[in-house]
Amino acid sequence: MDRTDRASRMIAAPPAAVYDALMDRESLEAWLPPDGMRGRVEWWDPRPGGGFRMVLTYLDPTDSPGKTSDATDVVDVGFAELVPPERVVQRAVFEADDPSFAGTMTMTWQLAAAGDGTEVTVTATDVPPGIDQADHETGIASSLANLASYLEGAG
Numbered sequence: 797m798d799r800t801d802r803a804s805r806m807i808a809a810p811p812a813a814v815y816d817a818l819m820d821r822e823s824l825e826a827w828l829p830p831d832g833m834r835g836r837v838e839w840w841d842p843r844p845g846g847g848f849r850m851v852l853t854y855l856d857p858t859d860s861p862g863k864t865s866d867a868t869d870v871v872d873v874g875f876a877e878l879v880p881p882e883r884v885v886q887r888a889v890f891e892a893d894d895p896s897f898a899g900t901m902t903m904t905w906q907l908a909a910a911g912d913g914t915e916v917t918v919t920a921t922d923v924p925p926g927i928d929q930a931d932h933e934t935g936i937a938s939s940l941a942n943l944a945s946y947l948e949g950a951g
Contacts, residue, residue, distance in 0.1 A: 798921075799921075799922075799925075799929065800920065800923070801919075801923050801929055801932045801933050801936065802918065802920070802936075803918050803940055804915060804917040804918065804940070805915075805937070806913055806915055806916075807913050807915075807943060807944045807947055807948065808913040808948050809913060810881075810909070810913070811881040811882065811907040811908070812880070813914075814907050814914045814947065815881035815907060817943060817946060817947055818884045821837050821840045821842075821848070824850070825837055826942075827943045827945070827946040828850070828939050829942075830934075830935040830936075830938035830939050830942075831942075832854060832855050832856065833852045833854055834855065835850050835852050836850065836851045837849070841875075842875070843875065844876075844877065844878050845874070846875050847872065847873045847875050847886070847887075849871070849872050849873070850870070851869075852870075852871070853867055853868050854868070863891070864891045869890060870890070870891040871888050871889065871890050871891070872889050873886045873889075874886065882906070882907055882908075883905065883906050884904075885902065885903070885904050885905075886902070886904075886905070887900050887901070887902055888902075888903055889901075890924065894926055896925050897924045897926040897927065900922060901920055901921070901922050901923050901927075903918060903919070903920050904919045906918075916940060916943070918940065
């Protein structure tokens, strides 16, 4: 598991606002689920060593069977590093019977001030082989687009 998936996007909001959206339970539920999914945070502990558990539900699971059940992906995320307002490092583990989804994936959210906004780069390392790379990068890009809409619409 040495694959790296990556996506980035310019967001018209300051790094502190982006960081806050990464560290707020209700915000994550609103923007993190990619298109075609909705998310619910089951527990939340926003500190280094803490984390959260998110249940992602496919709105139409017909063509996208879930990792945990036919219609869901359940992921436990630990906060490995929190550097406001620059970086959030998460360790994600999917709840799945299929060993191709096993292992701990590291998601690094890097925030860099750029002009009037923030360049957000998400790098996923140690991606489980059961996760299709193109689908994963599309999903990350979708979450970033949702984040941009969430923050830019709030202004």
